[in-house]
Structure formats: structure tokens, C-alpha cells
Amino acid sequence: MVSGKKDGKKPPVPASEASAPPCAGPDFNPRSPRLKLPPHSCDTHAHIMGPRARYRYSPARIYTPPDCLLSDYLHMLDRLGVERAVLVQPSVYGAGNTVMLEAMKAAGGRLRGVAVVAEDVSDAELKKLDAAGVRGVRVNIVDVKDRKPGTLPMEALSRLARRVAPLGWHMEFLMHADEFPDLDRVLADFPVEIVLGHLGYMNIGQTPEAPGFQALLRLMKTGKAWVKLTGPYRITATPLPYPDTVPFAKALLEANRERVIWGTDWPHVMLKGTMPNDGDLADVLADWIPDPRLREQVLARNPAKLYGF
Secondary structure (H helix, E strand, C coil): CCCCCCCCCCCCCCHHHCCCCECCCCCCCCCCCCCCCCCCCEEEEECCECCCCCCCCCCCCCCECCCECHHHHHHHHHHHCCCEEEEECCHHHCCCCHHHHHHHHHCCCCEEEEECCCCCCCHHHHHHHHHHCEEEEEEECCCCCCCCCCCCCHHHHHHHHHHHHHHCCEEEEECCHHHCCCHHHHCCCCCCCEEECHHHCCCCCCCCCCHHHHHHHHHHHCCCEEEEECCHHHCCCCCCCCHHHHHHHHHHHHHCHHHEEECCCECCCCCCCCCCCHHHHHHCHHHHCCCHHHHHHHHHHHHHHHHCC
């Protein structure tokens, strides 16, 4: 059964729990897309949050979401025709991966995960996460209270990467590529492959010619970096179907079509503009990837390789 009210709205977060600003929830009544997605399609970027009555949010979070539950998410995937998915640990839970891990277990092999771990995480915990279906570790340098634009703690990141490398994991960065014009040089010898979300998460107003985006393209050409076609509303102020994002998507595919994957970014946390319906978001793929054979590679074959489906 899909949770939530029949009108598709969830109750607001109580003021007593809103020590960080509340953010809107997704449209809980997803429409089927006009575009038929290929078999074994994979949503590589989503979050499960709640129920808040059971799981505490991190006091260090910068937003407070409504309940966005596994039942809601699986309903959305089924409406889109998406068979597989990857849950990414949201910042609201810090390094406490319990909600994500329980959702993965409940979904019976349909889901993989990208976890957040502490610097001093034990080898035993890493092996436990790997056995549960985790295939990468996430590093958030954007949605944090003490953000330092244009900087990466390379010593700590490299140390963690060396520890997860034997597991075959990657490291996913939530970062703005345009803030790193030397990204390809900085990460050229990184111990594991890297993944960036939101088409490189360019700051609004940037173009594909931005030095940081060009550095990302160079890194993709070496096979070192993967990029997710997710969250187009995060890099443009234009409404659906987000035409300003098409040149970014095409540049990424031209750089290395074997290193591009797709995701819904459900439940679209901290979205400042109009909340899109996920069926409409899926239809943006027709503009990004008009070739059906290439869509099959991006939505099915590429994620199967990265996440071990």
C-alpha cells in the first residue's frame, strides 16, 4: 500500500522537529511517462527518509524532509517502469545508514546502496555494508553547514578511498564541478573511480564551456569519472523540460557514453521551484538521449556494471 493521503500530500513536519528548515515532499501521485523505459532500467539516485516517528534526523542537517518511505518510492518506480535502483544515503541521517539498509533489505535485491561512513569506520563494518549491497561511499561537500567552496580534503578522502578500494567500491561526490577547474588533475590518481551527480551540479548560470565542466569531461574520457543525469532543476532556473540542461547531457555523453547513468533524484529534496511529477522528469530523457539504443546503455547496462546488478 502506498503511504500518504489520497490527495498526494503528506502532513507537515511538526515545529518541534524542525530545527532545520522544512522542505517540500515529492508528488506522491506519479504519472506513467510517455517514454517507455528499456528493460532493466535503473534509477541510480534516490533517498528514503522516515518514518520520522521512528528514526531521528541528524542535528547537523540543513533541511527537514517529510516522510518519504520505501512504499512511496517503489510505487513511483513501478509507475515509471524502472526495475532496479540505487539508494544514496541522505545528509539528514549523517553516517547512520540504518534507514537505507533496512529499505534495501525489504526490497529483496532490487536495490543497491551508496553509504556515508565515518573516517574511522572499521573494516568489519565496511564488509557488512558490502554484504548488504552497498557499492560506494558518498562524500557531501555542498549541503553542509561549514561549506568551503572549491576545496576537497584530499588526504582524508584518499585514505578512505584506499580502504574501500579492495571492495570494488567507488566514491560519490556531491560537489559543484564548476568550482574545480583542475578537477581532472586533482583526481587523476585517486584510488577509486568517482561519481558526480546532477550533470556535474553546475551552479545556475554556468555553461558547458566552464573550465570545471571541461575538466570533468576530461576526467570522464580517462574512464575515471561517472556522471549521473539527475536533478536538472538544480542547475537551471528554466522550467520543465529544462532545455538549458540538454547541452550538458550531450557533452557528457560525447565525452564517454560508457560513464553516464541516470536517476530520478527522488524525493527532490530542497527543491526551490515547482515540484515536478516523476513521470514528466522521466520524459526529459527523450531530449537528453533521443537514441533508444543509447538510452538502454545509460539506463540499464552502465548502472549494471557500476553497481553490480
